[in-house]
Amino acid sequence: MNRIPTGGLIDRDISIPFTFDGQKYTAHPGDTLASALLANGVRLMGRSFKYHRPRGVLTAGSEEPNALMEIGEGADRTPNTRATTCEVYHGMVAQSQNRFPSLKVDMLAVNDLLSPFLGAGFYYKTFMWPKKFWEAVYEPIIRRAAGLGRLSGQADKAVYEKAWAYCDVLVIGGGPAGLMAAFTAGKGGAKVILADEDFIIGGRLNSEKTEVDGKPSHRWAAEMAAKLREMPNVRVMIRTTVTGAYDGGTYGAVERVADHLADAKGAPRQIFWRIVAKHTILAAGATERPIAFPDNDRPGIMLAGAVRTYAHRYGVAAGQRVAVFTNNDDGWRTAQDLLALGVTVTALIDTRTDVSPDIDCPVFTGAAVVGTSGRLGIERLSVRTSDGAVQQINADCLAVSGGWNPALHLTGHMGGKPTWREDIAAFVPTPNSIPNLIAVGAANGNFSTLGALKEGMAAAKAALKDLRLKQVRPHVPVADDAQGAVAAYWHVPDVKGRSWLDFQNDVTVKDIELAHRENFRSVEHMKRYTTLGMATDQGKMSNMGALAVMAELTGQSIPETGTTIFRPPYTPVQMGALGAGGAGKGFAPERFTTTHDWAVARGAVMIEVGLWHRASWFPAAGETHWRQSCDREVKMVREAVGICDVSTLGKIDIQGPDAGVFLDRVYTNMFSTLKVGKVRYGLMLREDGMVLDDGTTARLGENHFVMTTTTGAAGPVMSHLEFCAQCLWPELDVKMISVTEQWAQIAVAGPKSRDLLAGLIGDVSNASFPFMGCGNVSIGGVNARLFRISFSGELAYEIAVPAGYGAALMVELVKRAEALGGGAYGMEALNVLRIEKGFLTHAEMDGRATVADLGMSGMMSTKKDFIGKVSSQREGLLDPMREQLVGIRPVGPVRQILGGSIMVDVDAEPIRENMQGHVTSVCYSPTLDGMIGLAFVKGGHGRIGQTIRAVDLLRNLDTLCEIVSPQFHDPEGEKARG
């Protein structure tokens, strides 16, 4: 056991049982999985991605590249969870990943022996020949071997949530800088959000043995957090990682609400926040970087700061005999702190020659580690001393510090490039990389505690000033002001063996040298060639080392070499959080008609039409196939009377002195001449001359029209009309508002429709209510609108009542229709009825059809300008050989036509070059007792009576068809006028 007898921010009175790879262990509240495993003496925690090298935990934070685990079982199993941030809960089942059959005996470790053949870019070179082997052999093998954790393969049952938050000041990170910033901004009255990815506030204050204001730093942090939580204007969000910076002060953040609990009990496991901030203070701290030396990836080799974190925060000694390898003063602290805790320090190795650390352990200056040994974990290391001699040192833990990198990643999310600071040998954020974001403290390269406190406060004051809020002068706590010297040192030169840069993706110094030799020298090329920085830590551990190596090789400075671009997310985000609320009913809003419940109760089969749910058909007793229902419903309308809810069509109320003129300009045909009480069919074009939509518009009064649109185009047409009114002709006095939702509209269609309505409304004969007439009526004590329009070709009416009465009207109409031998019909029958008449839907108005293509040139008024008029007369659009709308009927032995078939000439091969058009709509017509279709055919209007083939190569159908008029039924339109 490596648990130090006392200390740490853990509750030693409580033990939490968990398993790792089937073995039972215990943790304490406050432990992470990594600290608990270390406490239990477990060093080996994972295998690397490519070579399956044994790996242990390297860090104590979210930048961890090695200790990735699968957490949970069954559908709950989550892969690639960093043990360093994962809080242990009661009964947690953790498994190592990327190994077979076990972590200690991994068969794929053979890859490591093959590594001379698997260097950078190996798959670009190795799997080139023979070509067909790629899909059949190589790729499946690589896919099996590659990847880290396994997905459960089951649907994620966890609950996720999305939410919005607004604040004056967003503080990212709750270390000394962030705490001081949030406190200052909060005192000044700003609305503050303090987000920290950790489960306790304090950042490195919880990891160090230091004092702030005369108290242990972790206690000062806890007291500050408590003060902040008491401020009503401050929201402290722990377990919340700000993952991305976006335009306009918008930040993405993931709050892990219940990942640390065995049972979320219905609460969201994670919440994806969109935080909109006027000012942002980036106080994300810094991440320590390793030094590359041969076999620097052995379990037990860790970052020096992480060793301190495990000691001070978790009460865990990462080893019993610890050696420290550093290029900076901060590394000394690790040795000092461990000695103070009674841990043996076997060596302090500093690469610098001009330092003389006063530490009670063997000290080597101007020295470097040149190798390590030990099975599944470090046992010894080789030190090359300043005189060149190599000395063996025993250690079961090697703490390495190569200096610190400011956590500036968010400042790159909008394309910002960082600035190199030679004095700290690190990149720092370039100011204004993100508008209204200021980086402070370690994230800004200011590594002293006092410096961080002061910078945090100053940034908050600047924000308060900009927000015109109260200026405050909080007390600046007493704290350590040591910045710590560092001398850049990236990798140990003149060594044999592999020195690892990217631990997860197995990229070594030699791989960078190879990339350089093969001329992949720009950082972006190097990254893709070697896969460096493409691991789940996104280069947090590896980028700087690789850049430095490449800089050396090219003889450039590090800033000249440049950096790759940091993109969101800062740490991996689960798809479940990003997709929160988007599953099931959350995929898109559902729209229901007022007759929906009635239709469902009647046994109607429903279909989604855009967002709407509509009745597709109403099965009658004994009907087992939709065609039986559909055919019956069509016959019912043709022979008696059918009732159909058509409320989903868009309805736009248009009023004003210029309403008529306005309609003239948006429709191809005239509406200003329409008489009050009449309805006219209209076509609307886009400005490029293509048909946008069709529908009827009724004139209810001198300055009052009601337009109908197709169901699908209701929104776009409304936007189009608003564009015309606001952007093109603001001088027109016309007002529009959607009344789609106000009116439930029900079609009453069929030869007996007049009889039906006579019993409801009274006289609706041709004399009192002619074809294309409209007017106000009263039905059952309700004010209604009646329209004599027909989408079926039969004598038909549509009745609109305020939507609250829609269901009641439907019930009444269907009851009366059934008494007349009719009944309700659905979308399938409606579609058959309109195809039989050659009426259009958006299958025909597909955005490529002109009015002429649709055979409706007569509707193009020559007396006025209208949207699309000029463009519709472009030369290409007048070509008589354009695809034109026709009807088709089978005339050969094959009696079926399939929608989407392509048209070819009778003796032509069905290939693209011979394509004559395509089939847009098909149905079985009970009226004509056979399949019919609508199709676009090149020069079709001139080919009526000719034969052509409709070919569906996917479904293997080839139908000989006759080209006919699209008006199959009652082409003279006598029935509708009857």
Next chain:
Amino acid sequence: MADFKLHPSEALIGQPIEIGAAVLACNQPANILSVAPFKGQGMAVNDVLKAVVKLALPTVGRVRTKKHVRAMWAGQGQWFVVGDIELAVLAQALDTKAAVTDQSDAWVVLTLGGADAREVMSRLCSLDLDALEQGQTARAEFAHMMSCITPTPEGFEIMIMRSFAKTAIHHTREAMGKLAALRAL
């Protein structure tokens, strides 16, 4: 002609739905009428409204209330007059001065109250809710649907188009449930 009478459908929410510290209810007004003044008629419209409902139209983004009638801004050049006022009365009075339509059946008026109303709203709506003060109203996106959102002393009033109302209630209930479960952790 038959002597039958059409009856309106029942409200989507009968008893208020209480989950955790939030309550969702339906509070349908008698009438919702849209008023869009024609060019140059703003003053004339206000004169008529003052005479008929004792209210002038509020400015952009605001609500005015007088006894049983409320006037709320509802979009560019558009207001809703809500409450005890008949279409025929207002349409006649405003005749050539404004476009008037009946929207009474087009909108379902939901209310969300309780201590957690604001937090529930933050799951459903991208508005800065703290910036929305009493007396203001916003046309805004609510769970991917168009809505009018008005703060009330108890919480929020959410007007949703009728066909979307079931979806809105579903999502609101879900958000209330998730938040209640979170609070219980």
Next chain:
Amino acid sequence: MRIHCPHCGERDHREFEYLGSAKLLERPEGGDAAAFHDYVFQRKNPTGENAELWQHVMGCSAWLHVVRNVTTHEIIAVKLARDVKEAAR
């Protein structure tokens, strides 16, 4: 991205729909085919500032004239398209 609607204040871009260049305000008068060709199909493709048309569809329904830096996504100015059109007359 956040767009400041003159009616509704600053809102998330999810409430808006993008149409295209503000050139669409300048519909040619008369029936000149070449002018319409230019109006319908020809667009500048600038880096930096560009005048665009957006509609606040989930809000007040107003069409907006938005000057936006297409490189940085900074919104420089937002006006009602109606006002811009009327001012141009």
